[in-house]
Amino acid sequence: MKILLLGKNGQVGWELQRSLLPLGEVVALDRASAPLCGDLLRPEALAETVRALAPDVIVNAAAYTAVDKAESEPDAARTINAEAVAVLAREAKALGAWLVHYSTDYVFDGGGEQPWQEDQATGPLSVYGQTKLEGEQQIAASGVKHLIFRTSWVYAARGGNFAKTMLRLAQERDKLAVIDDQWGAPTGADLIADVTAHALRTAMASGDDLSGIYHLVAGGETTWNRYARFVLETARKINPALNLTAQEVQAVDTSAFPTPARRPHNSRLNTHKLQQRFALDLPDWQTGVQRMLQEIL
Ligand SMILES: NC(=O)C1=CN([C@@H]2O[C@H](COP(=O)(O)OP(=O)(O)OC[C@H]3O[C@@H](n4cnc5c(N)ncnc54)[C@H](OP(=O)(O)O)[C@@H]3O)[C@@H](O)[C@H]2O)C=CC1
Ligand SMILES: Cc1cn([C@H]2C[C@H](O)[C@@H](COP(=O)(O)OP(=O)(O)O[C@H]3O[C@@H](C)C(=O)[C@@H](O)[C@H]3O)O2)c(=O)[nH]c1=O
Numbered sequence: 001m002k003i004l005l006l007g008k009n010g011q012v013g014w015e016l017q018r019s020l021l022p023l024g025e026v027v028a029l030d031r032a033s034a035p036l037c038g039d040l041l042r043p044e045a046l047a048e049t050v051r052a053l054a055p056d057v058i059v060n061a062a063a064y065t066a067v068d069k070a071e072s073e074p075d076a077a078r079t080i081n082a083e084a085v086a087v088l089a090r091e092a093k094a095l096g097a098w099l100v101h102y103s104t105d106y107v108f109d110g111g112g113e114q115p116w117q118e119d120q121a122t123g124p125l126s127v128y129g130q131t132k133l134e135g136e137q138q139i140a141a142s143g144v145k146h147l148i149f150r151t152s153w154v155y156a157a158r159g160g161n162f163a164k165t166m167l168r169l170a171q172e173r174d175k176l177a178v179i180d181d182q183w184g185a186p187t188g189a190d191l192i193a194d195v196t197a198h199a200l201r202t203a204m205a206s207g208d209d210l211s212g213i214y215h216l217v218a219g220g221e222t223t224w225n226r227y228a229r230f231v232l233e234t235a236r237k238i239n240p241a242l243n244l245t246a247q248e249v250q251a252v253d254t255s256a257f258p259t260p261a262r263r264p265h266n267s268r269l270n271t272h273k274l275q276q277r278f279a280l281d282l283p284d285w286q287t288g289v290q291r292m293l294q295e296i297l
């Protein structure tokens with residue numbers, strides 16, 4: 001089996017380079033790859049890559065993920081998150097290949113307090129969320145066999161993420177202010193990559209019955225503020241010599257921390273469908289965050 005992996009150096013892409021290996025031959029590209037084009041800003045060159053390789057599976061871990069910057073760069077965000085995805089779906093469909101793709105809690109408007117189910121109405125608040133939703137819709141419309149995993153608050157030992165930002169800021173400042181009224185679940189790129197490999201193998205073995213959208217997040221729930229506190233507490237335990245000058249993580253409302261992009265208050269995702277269809281258990285979010293901190297500290 002041949003797998004084309006796009007976005008190989010992102011948080012999830014890096015872990016997929018490991019987790020997909022037991023499934024077959026993995027051709028992994030990033031935006032700078034040559035002579036094969038792996039740049040999602042050049043959708044038609046990307047189409048040529050797909051035709052030249054004729055993979056059995058395309059796994060797309062590339063995305064425009066700078067949420068605030070997307071508000072002022074909607075065209076680039078849309079090309080990468082939607083137009084290139086439409087081309088991948090079209091080419092995969094023509095080959096009879098599977099397309100594995102990732103989406104986000106930010107497709108929802110964040111209302112209520114219940115974990116969102118896959119079939120509930122979307123309502124993105126940001127350009128990032130809107131373009132990610134358009135990517136999902138392009139895949140569904142193409143008729144390609146697909147797995148779309150909506151995840152949230154991704155972290156990894158390698159790459160940039162909120163946990164690492166908190167560690168850095170806690171070494172630079174004596175006080176942090178972090179939003180305490182946005183709820184969700186931090187999810188490790190390693191977990192996402194492992195579940196992807198398992199689900200892909202299962203889905204391919206069962207025809208196209210399992211094609212669809214799945215919520216894939218770690219268990220439990222928290223706020224950005226509680227997550228930040230957990231990161232700093234855990235870091236202090238792991239490495240007491242670490243010079244974390246911040247003595248306080250002040251809890252603030254969304255309104256007290258203005259950002260260019262609006263973010264959902266309720267980013268909880270219900271993972272029953274994934275767990276049931278693929279016979280999986282998802283660990284609590286704390287387990288993976290602890291492991292990542294142990295690794296980087
Ligand atoms: N990060 C998060 O918190 C969340 C992410 N997701 C989704 O999960 C998936 C993986 O995200 P994650 O690994 O965390 O994101 P990262 O930002 O860590 O990685 C994204 C990767 O995409 C690459 N990329 C950006 N533009 C292009 C381009 N034009 N052509 C090719 N590659 C490009 C980036 O390369 P470069 O570094 O060169 O820009 C980077 O390697 C994405 O679909 C994302 O939307 C969903 C929920 C939460
Ligand atoms: C740095 C910082 C952020 N915040 C807030 C802003 C925001 O609401 C929240 C997280 O900030 P970030 O900029 O890390 O989050 P953000 O980039 O919005 O993270 C999102 O990325 C995309 C790709 C996704 O798909 C989402 O699931 C989510 O992970 O914390 C504070 O309150 N204080 C701070 O000092």
Ligand SMILES: [Mg+2]
Pocket residue numbers: 065066067
């Ligand atoms: Mg970010």
